[in-house]
Amino acid sequence: MTDDVTARWGGAFGSEYALRNAHTEERLRKNLLAFAQILPHMDGAPPESILECGANVGLNIAALKLLSGARICALEPNPAGRQELAKLLPEDRLVEGTLRHLPFPDASFDLVFTRGVLIHVPDADLERAYREMHRVSRRWLLSIEYFAPNPTTVPYHGHDDMLFKRDYGSYWLDLFPDVEYVADGFFWKRTTGNDNPNWWLFRKRG
Numbered sequence: 680m681t682d683d684v685t686a687r688w689g690g691a692f693g694s695e696y697a698l699r700n701a702h703t704e705e706r707l708r709k710n711l712l713a714f715a716q717i718l719p720h721m722d723g724a725p726p727e728s729i730l731e732c733g734a735n736v737g738l739n740i741a742a743l744k745l746l747s748g749a750r751i752c753a754l755e756p757n758p759a760g761r762q763e764l765a766k767l768l769p770e771d772r773l774v775e776g777t778l779r780h781l782p783f784p785d786a787s788f789d790l791v792f793t794r795g796v797l798i799h800v801p802d803a804d805l806e807r808a809y810r811e812m813h814r815v816s817r818r819w820l821l822s823i824e825y826f827a828p829n830p831t832t833v834p835y836h837g838h839d840d841m842l843f844k845r846d847y848g849s850y851w852l853d854l855f856p857d858v859e860y861v862a863d864g865f866f867w868k869r870t871t872g873n874d875n876p877n878w879w880l881f882r883k884r885g
Contacts, residue, residue, distance in 0.1 A: 695836075702736065702763070709872040710742035717821065718746060720862040720880055726789035726819055730754065732778055732812060733796035736763035752788070754781065778808035783815045792821035795876065797847050801840065802830070809854055818883055820858065822847045826865075826877035848879030857884045 718725070726749045731739055734753035737760075743751055744767065752772040755761050764773050776782055778793075778800060791812045800808050812820060825833075827844035835842035851858050861880045866873035 702738065702741065705872070706738050707741055710738055711745065712871055713823070713866055713873055713878075714739070714742050714746050716864060717862075717878060717880060721790070721819055724789070724818060725749075728752070728788045728817075729790045729792070730781075730783070730788040730815065732781065732791065732793050734764055735760045737767045739794050740764070740767050749789070754778075778811055779804065781811045781815050785814050786817040787815045789817050790819040790821060791816040792819075792823070794823040795825075797822060797824045798842055798844065799835075801843070805850070806854065809850055813851075813855055813858070813883075816883060819861075820851060820881045820883070821878065822851070823866075823876050823878040825875070848877070848881075851879065851881045855883075858882070859884055 726747070729743060729747070729749045729751045730753070731743075731751070732754045734740055734755045735757070737753065740751055740753060743749070750772070751768065752774065753764050753768055754774050754776050755764060756775060756777050761773060761775065774782060778796070793812070797805070797808065824847045825842075825844040826846060826848075828846060830843060830845040832839065833842045833844060848860075848863060852860065858881045861882050863877065863879045865877050866875065868875045
């Protein structure tokens, strides 16, 4: 990501986000419901290793630890987020960084995913983020993000350039000929408690 966006998420702006998203039983319940819908679509080859890019305080990881026996790793630029993640993961599975460069070899993880992260990546950095996730994934790619049929910028905590809605699923198919669609869905807030995100699951061929 561009330097100013990286600095925001790695600094006070990102720390405030971490404080707003502290662990609660209700948030865990919502995430368990969400991933319980997604993981069965990988039954043919359930992931033995998972990387979450932009894990923040680990709300998704807390749920995945209960639903999956996979080895889970987290990438997070913010020190406040990493401090909370350290309560869930050993030090060697917790990495400082951003989607600009994932510090892992090719095909390092069975599943690579984001949740509410691509929505904060500006246009100039989006393709690079996708290519880095594609590079380090061995098989599965998952995006859980806000959808809009056309790119839309949404004001976010006083900033006009920090939250974007778009068709994040189509980017996978448009950029990579070796990626195939597996499943998608929508977490309607009224029935799931989640904040109306879409999710898209893809598989790398071969």
